[in-house]
Amino acid sequence: MLEIEDLHVTVADKPILKGLNLTVPAGEVHAIMGPNGAGKSTTSYTLAGREGYEVTSGAIRFKGEDIVDLPPEERAAKGMFLAFQSPIEIPGVTNMNFLKAAVSSQARLRGEKEPGPAEFLKMVRAAAKTLNVSEDMLKRPLNVGFSGGEKKRNEVLQMTLLKPYLAVLDETDSGLDIDALKLVAQGVNALRSPERSFLVITHYQRLLDYIEPDVVHILAGGRIVKSGDKTLARALEDHGYDAVIGKAA
Template identity: 70%
Template sequence: MLEIKNLHVTVDGKEILKGIDLDIGAGEVHAIMGPNGSGKSTLSYVLAGRDGYEVTKGSVRFKGKDLLDMSVDERAAAGVFLAFQYPLEIPGVTTMNFLKTALNAQRKARGEEELDAVRFLKLVREKAKPLNVTDDMLKRALNVGYSGGEKKRAEVLQMSLLEPSLAVLDETDSGLDIDALKTVAEGVNALRSPERAMIVITHYQRLLDYIVPDVVHVLSNGRIVKTGGKELAHELEKSGYAGYGADAA
């Protein structure tokens, strides 16, 4: 599904990613752990296509195509989804309107029929219910005045509605209490499927108790320094990142 080869990325002239290799197959959930400043968020932004992240070397192929050649919205329509660490507040655009515009834009880009208001409403309600996203939230401006937990639930709702093939969850656990974390993790787990790959980026092992990964990578100073099974997360919890060429964070 996703093949990253020798990926080097600079931001403002500074090299942040220094040769990443990563191969993720359909149905797999990979966790990327690492201390602050190791390049975790940079990796997620490069995959989503944010401006200001310059790929100086290497390649990223998604479903056999050159991902780096595609614009931000083309990547989304092709099935890449980034759940933001800090979802943006968009005053004046209701969550409902945003979801409909996004879903129909993707359907249009893929040559599928756009959903009319009635069908869309039915679909969004069906997806919103298990995530405790209320009609009231859907009517409000996107993420405006949402609590931390509401923002993350809204991100998972977007993911559930857009049904990406590759979901990148950037520090989805940040700012969540344990109950909110459980709701969000349940939402994510419900989306696990043999056709879908996920990258779960996190600083702490806590999230991985709820979203159990198939593979864990440790990212440090722009490189993947260790790869292992889910037990690697527990090791890190005990030893910290000190042994991986970075300060204990």
């Protein structure tokens, strides 16, 4: 599903990723953990094609296609999704209208039939109910006045409706209480399938108690320095980065 090969990325002329190698097969959930400044968010933004994140060398292959030169909207249309660490607020655009525009836009880019108003309303209400997203949240301006938990649940709602092949969650657990964390994890787990992969970027082991990863990677100094099963995340929680990976952190 995703292959990153010897990826080097600079931001404002500063090297951040320094030879990142990562493979996420179809149907698997991989987690990335790492100390502050390791390059975790840079990895997610680079995958999404965010402006200002310059790939100086290396390759990113998504479903076998090198996407380094593709704009964000084409990556999204091909089935890549990024859940932001800090979702932005957009006054004047209701959550419902935003969701409808996103779903319709992707359908058009993929050459698929757009859902009609009644069909879409049924889809969004069913998904919203499972994530505890209220009718009021759907009618309000996008993320405006939302709590941290509401913003993150809304991100997972978007993911549920768009049904990406690869979902990248950039510290989606940041600022969540335990109930909101469980709801977010529930939404992710409901979408797990042999055709869909997840890359979960997190500081904390607690999210991985609810989203069972196939592999945990430690990112330090702009590259993957260690990989293992979920016990690696527990070791980090118990002993810290220095004890687990030494000077690489």
